[in-house]
Amino acid sequence: MSVAVEPRIDETSADGARVRLRERVEAPLRSKAWGVKGRLLVAGLSLVVAWGVFAWIHQVRDGLAVTGLSNHVSWGLYITNFVFFIGISHAGTLVSAILRLTHAEWRRPITRLAEMITVVALVIGASMVLVDMGRPDRLLNVLRFPHLRSPILWDILSISTYILGSLIYLFLPLVPDVAALRDSPALGRVRRRIYRALSLRWTGLPEQRVALTRAIGIMAVVIVPVAVSVHTVVSWIFGMTLREGWNSTIFGPYFVVGAIFSGIAGIIVVMAIFRRAYRLEEFITEKHFRYLGSLLMVLGLLYVYFTASEYITVGYKLRVGDDALLSALLVGRYAVLFWTFAIGGTLVPILLLAFRRTRTVPGIVSAAVLVNVGMWLKRFVIVVPSMALPLMPWEWGTYHPTWVEWSITAAAFAGFALVFVLLARFFPVISVWEVEEGWEQLEVQERWERLEVGVSHDGQLDGNGHGNGDGHPNGHRDGHLEPAQHADGVVPEGPPIATGEER
Amino acid sequence: MNARLAAIGLGALLAAALLAGTAMASTSPAAPTHLSISAPTTTVSGGPVAVHVLLTDQEGKPVQGALIRLVSTVTFMGSDHDEVMDEAQTDSAGKAVLSFAPADGGPATVTARFAGSQGLAPTDAALSFDVQQPVVTYHPTPVGIQAPWARSYFILVPFLGIWFTYLVVLRQARKVRRAGVPSPSPQGSAG
Numbered sequence: 001m002s003v004a005v006e007p008r009i010d011e012t013s014a015d016g017a018r019v020r021l022r023e024r025v026e027a028p029l030r031s032k033a034w035g036v037k038g039r040l041l042v043a044g045l046s047l048v049v050a051w052g053v054f055a056w057i058h059q060v061r062d063g064l065a066v067t068g069l070s071n072h073v074s075w076g077l078y079i080t081n082f083v084f085f086i087g088i089s090h091a092g093t094l095v096s097a098i099l100r101l102t103h104a105e106w107r108r109p110i111t112r113l114a115e116m117i118t119v120v121a122l123v124i125g126a127s128m129v130l131v132d133m134g135r136p137d138r139l140l141n142v143l144r145f146p147h148l149r150s151p152i153l154w155d156i157l158s159i160s161t162y163i164l165g166s167l168i169y170l171f172l173p174l175v176p177d178v179a180a181l182r183d184s185p186a187l188g189r190v191r192r193r194i195y196r197a198l199s200l201r202w203t204g205l206p207e208q209r210v211a212l213t214r215a216i217g218i219m220a221v222v223i224v225p226v227a228v229s230v231h232t233v234v235s236w237i238f239g240m241t242l243r244e245g246w247n248s249t250i251f252g253p254y255f256v257v258g259a260i261f262s263g264i265a266g267i268i269v270v271m272a273i274f275r276r277a278y279r280l281e282e283f284i285t286e287k288h289f290r291y292l293g294s295l296l297m298v299l300g301l302l303y304v305y306f307t308a309s310e311y312i313t314v315g316y317k318l319r320v321g322d323d324a325l326l327s328a329l330l331v332g333r334y335a336v337l338f339w340t341f342a343i344g345g346t347l348v349p350i351l352l353l354a355f356r357r358t359r360t361v362p363g364i365v366s367a368a369v370l371v372n373v374g375m376w377l378k379r380f381v382i383v384v385p386s387m388a389l390p391l392m393p394w395e396w397g398t399y400h401p402t403w404v405e406w407s408i409t410a411a412a413f414a415g416f417a418l419v420f421v422l423l424a425r426f427f428p429v430i431s432v433w434e435v436e437e438g439w440e441q442l443e444v445q446e447r448w449e450r451l452e453v454g455v456s457h458d459g460q461l462d463g464n465g466h467g468n469g470d471g472h473p474n475g476h477r478d479g480h481l482e483p484a485q486h487a488d489g490v491v492p493e494g495p496p497i498a499t500g501e502e503r
Numbered sequence: 504m505n506a507r508l509a510a511i512g513l514g515a516l517l518a519a520a521l522l523a524g525t526a527m528a529s530t531s532p533a534a535p536t537h538l539s540i541s542a543p544t545t546t547v548s549g550g551p552v553a554v555h556v557l558l559t560d561q562e563g564k565p566v567q568g569a570l571i572r573l574v575s576t577v578t579f580m581g582s583d584h585d586e587v588m589d590e591a592q593t594d595s596a597g598k599a600v601l602s603f604a605p606a607d608g609g610p611a612t613v614t615a616r617f618a619g620s621q622g623l624a625p626t627d628a629a630l631s632f633d634v635q636q637p638v639v640t641y642h643p644t645p646v647g648i649q650a651p652w653a654r655s656y657f658i659l660v661p662f663l664g665i666w667f668t669y670l671v672v673l674r675q676a677r678k679v680r681r682a683g684v685p686s687p688s689p690q691g692s693a694g
Contacts, residue, residue, distance in 0.1 A: 146655040149647070153655075157662050165665070168672060175679065200676060201683025208682045215675035222668050 017282070018436060022180075024278055025428040030186045038421075045418040052411020055404045056131060064134040066404045072397030073387040077405045078132035081412050083379045084262070085125030086159070086234055087255075088372075091263035092118025092166060093227035095292070097220040106291055108438045109283045112431045113274060114267050115170040120419045121266070122163045124412050129155075131408055151237045162223075162230045169219045175202050175212060176433035191426070231259045238382065244321040245314075245386035254306045261299040262375040265349075268292050268368035270420070272361070274429050283430060286361055293364040296371065297353035304346055325389050333396075334385050337377050345374010533624040535561045538571070540615045540628040547637045551602045554589075554630065556615045558597045565597025566623060572616045573601040588613070608636040 034042075059066050069076050095114035099107035130136050146153050179202035181187060182195035202208055235255035238246040248254070268289065275284045314322050329338045349367035352358045388397035401409075542554040554573055558566045570592055574585040588603040605611050611632045619625030 146658065148653055148655045148658055153658060157658060161662055161665055165669060168669060172672075172676065175676075200680040202679065203683050205682055208679045211675045211678040211682065215672045215679075218668065218672050218675070222665060222672075226665060 017439075021283060021430070021432060021435060024280055024283070025430050025432055026181065026184065026186075028278060028425060029181065029191075029428065034425075042418065042421060045414045045421070048414035049411045049418055052408045052414070055407035055411070059131070059134070059404050059408075060136065066402060068400045068402050068405060070397065070399075072390075073384060073399040075132070075383050075387055076399055077380075077401050077409050078128045079383050080376065080380045081409055082125050082128035082132070083234060083255075083383070084376050085121045085128065085412070085416070086231060087259035087262040087375065087379075088266040089118045089121035089125065089162075089166070089263065090227055090231065090256075090259040091121075091267040092116070092169070093223055094260050094263060094295075095267055096169070097223050097227075100216070100220045101224075105438055105441075106288060108434045109280075109430050110267065110271055110288055110292075111173065111434065112427075113270055113429055115166070115173070116420060116423050116427075116429070117263075117266055117270055118166045119163070119170050120416055120423065122159065122166055123419070124416045126159050126163065128412060151233065151240055154233045155237060158226070158230045158233045162226050165219065165223050165226050169216075169223050171198070172212065172216045172219060173431050173434060174198065174427060175200050176204065177428045177431060179203070180432065181428075194426075228256055231256045238386075243386045243391070244319075244325045244389050245382070248310060250306060250310060254310065257299060257302050257306055258375060258378070261296070261303050262372060264292055264296045264299060265368040265371035265375070268296065268365060269372065272365045272368075274424065278429065280430065283435065289361050289364045290359065293353050293359060293367070296364075296368065297350055300346055300350045300353070300371070304350070307342075307346075321389065321391075325385055328385055328389070328396075329381060334381050338381050341374045341377040341381065344370055345377060346371070349374070533619060533622050535624045536566060536569075536617060536619075536626045537561075537563075538615055538617055538626045538628040540630045542630055542632070544631065545633050545635065546605060548605050548608050548634045549637060551604045552632070554601045554603070554613065554615065556593075556599050556601065556628070558593050558599075558617055558626075560623065565593070565595065567593055567595050567597060569593045569597075569617055569620065569623070571599045571601065572618070573603060574614050574616055575603070575612070576614070585614075585616075605632065605634040608634050610634070 067076070092114040095107060096111040096118075100111065130139060133139060142150070142153055142156055175198070178195040179199035182192050182199050184192070187195070200208075202212075232252040232255065235251040239248055239251035271284055271288065271292075275281060311326070315326055318326070328334050349370045352363050352367040352370075384399055388399060390396060537559050539557045539559075540554060541556075542552055546552045556571050558569050558571065560566055570590060572587050573589040574587050576583050577586050578584075589601040591599040591601050593599045601615065603613060611634050612629055613632070614627050614629045616627040617623075617625055
């Protein structure tokens, strides 16, 4: 009598890690995965969004008079949010496209989150323009009566092009992952049908891999200049207006650097949240935080340089008008906001990232949160003081956001979180196939290296084609490959997160 | 010995000559002069203003060939300085015409100054103006890049290139779909 024995998977093997990765990533997608906390979170976020929609309807019905905006200060929280979210959207471009183009292998577990951030932030950011218009029914007039010299027209075209490109760029790497999900019995029928439609009949055939890789490669090249141009055009809305504080030739690169700065901070925060919520510590490791933290610090220093360059040149010349604006920013009515940005949003984060003692996951996440808060304040002090500064010998304009604006702002942030949570409920937050591909490449590379070592040492191959390697299925080898390592130095079970080609 | 005496004698002669010169100068003081200035006291900014001056000596006789400077006092770094706007020499009638163009509206003061020469004492005379802003008719001038031939749809040119690239990418996605078997196998996965 024979007993059927289920093949057991060694948890420390590569297969064990693959199983754990799929389990961790796919578990939240199952229909009954909502826990009490999840339901409460979605309910809470939905309530805030609903309140914001109510405030917006109130605004549409009664006009922009219900806001703190006036003909003097006509841009306020909405445009601040718009610039902020467009900035956050650069996370996907940088982390995913640039790291993909430079073959930075460590990017693999975090690209999906970055691409999701881009799409969600773009949608929320673009909707802020609609809210700011007051008469959204007139939006189409921009396209019906286009004016070549209008930065608003450039903005609409570039942002819609960016949204479309980001959607394609999010969708393409999703194809193999949704193909893996389409036959999962744990998922509902409707959901499996959606996955089937999105999977493009993917079965992993070589010709499919070639076409998909080519498509992703083209998009990675195209999306970078598109993203850069979008934030440049956003800066031109200010830079091409004759107003103190905005008359700057460096606004394009200044805004792009600021966008990437806040975008990286955004992805660090989102990464930390999902890492903890989905228990992804094994796959999103401290190394990812350290690498992104280093990028954040470099971008922070670059942003400080741009900021100093901007204000020193203005302050040295001190033209009439500029002096009043600079006084208001540095020692006047906007000084608290400005210095909170300067110290809390750039200096403190840079210091947190600079020292080894604070360059830990909590330290890096704290720095990222501070950067996001600081960059939102920075956008506010770019937009509002220049509008409030009198162009004629009148009094300063005043701007006090009303409950309508605060409600819509809260709804924008809640909407960002809500859409993200829902997206993460329907699609894997880690690009499983790309991580596995990284492992496979690592294994192949390991085998080749063992083979070479075997030939060179023994002059011949051993029986199974291996050289004199250690025989570990994961290709663990001290001093060359880095296993997923925790902050406390403990090396967890599982294969290495692909680092063989770290750049 | 003789050379030493000669040097002493030469020094004594020079000293005597210097003393004599000083004594002569102190005994003949410069003759006072008088400068009169006239110009239309109401003027318009931007336009040149002719300032007429007349330099006479103490007997009222015109002084010829005297250099007259028209200066405006400006305050720079906390101290006053004279900015020379024009200069001219008096003619045989002791007259000179100088001109300047006030840049800003409002009250303005200019000073005609004679620095003194040939036994004539220096003198000056000031004149205040009420400079009015001219009535200007503004004609709008186009600013920025002028390209009347440009059409609004030109903005689409860079975007068409990007959209075309998107189409190329989507074509690759179509290839993925075409390459796949119609009914996915249960093992279908990322591979």
